[in-house]
Amino acid sequence: MRQILMVEDDAEITALLDQYLLKYAFELFSVDRASSALDKLRIAKFDLVLLDLTLPEMDGLQLCRLIKKDHPEIPIIISTARGDTTDKVIGFDAGADDYIAKPYDPRELIARIQYQIRRHDPKGSPHAYGESHIFTIDEKRFEISKEGEDIGLTMAEYELFSLLLTKRHMVLSREFIINSVSSIDWESSDKSINVIIGRIRQKIGDDIKRPIYIKTIRGVGYQYIGE
Secondary structure (H helix, E strand, O other): OEEEEEEOOOHHHHHHHHHHHHOOOEEEEEEOOHHHHHHHHHHOOOOEEEEOOOOOOOOHHHHHHHHHHHOOOOOEEEEEOOOOHHHHHHHHHOOOOEEEEOOOOHHHHHHHHHHHHHHHOOOOOOOOOOOOOOEEEEOOOOEEEEOOEEOOOOHHHHHHHHHHHHOOOOEEEHHHHHHHOOOOOOOOHHHHHHHHHHHHHHHHOOOOOOOOOEEEEOOOEEEEOOO
């Protein structure tokens, strides 16, 4: 599960996001002070920092610079009600990777988080998002191979199957899949997911009645149950 550090002094926002992010396989750790954020970063590894600008002790822009100085590999998304263009420009100058103004649609935040994590993950490794002894993801070619042989997926099939593989053993809701797979449109989402899953099963040799790779969780979504 990906781990997000949120630096935010609004407890209500933190509580709401904690539950929402969990649905998308993100674990949220929240602090309300700059010193607490720096302490957390010294002892734990995070995949992304979600940073408010208005904080006790220290301005968020100053904290952004400190984090990037010591942890340049961690993406930072600034989230703030301060809509001044100058703050936005200074935020990028301070090392922020993205900027989202409050109030925002949580779905937009999820999309931005997912993009930044993908962008900062090491490339060239077939197991960059999780180990699999049977399936290998080649992100550069948008291909997935089974025991070394390309299984010939379309882009929609590639996006959906790679999502299942990278979130292996987690139950992915249809809502999560729709938000994560750009090739599936909202209007025909349920039908599209069923069709794509069926095609993937055919190509990987999975039996819907006795699945060994993709399990249907009735009324919820799908789960990769392979090794």
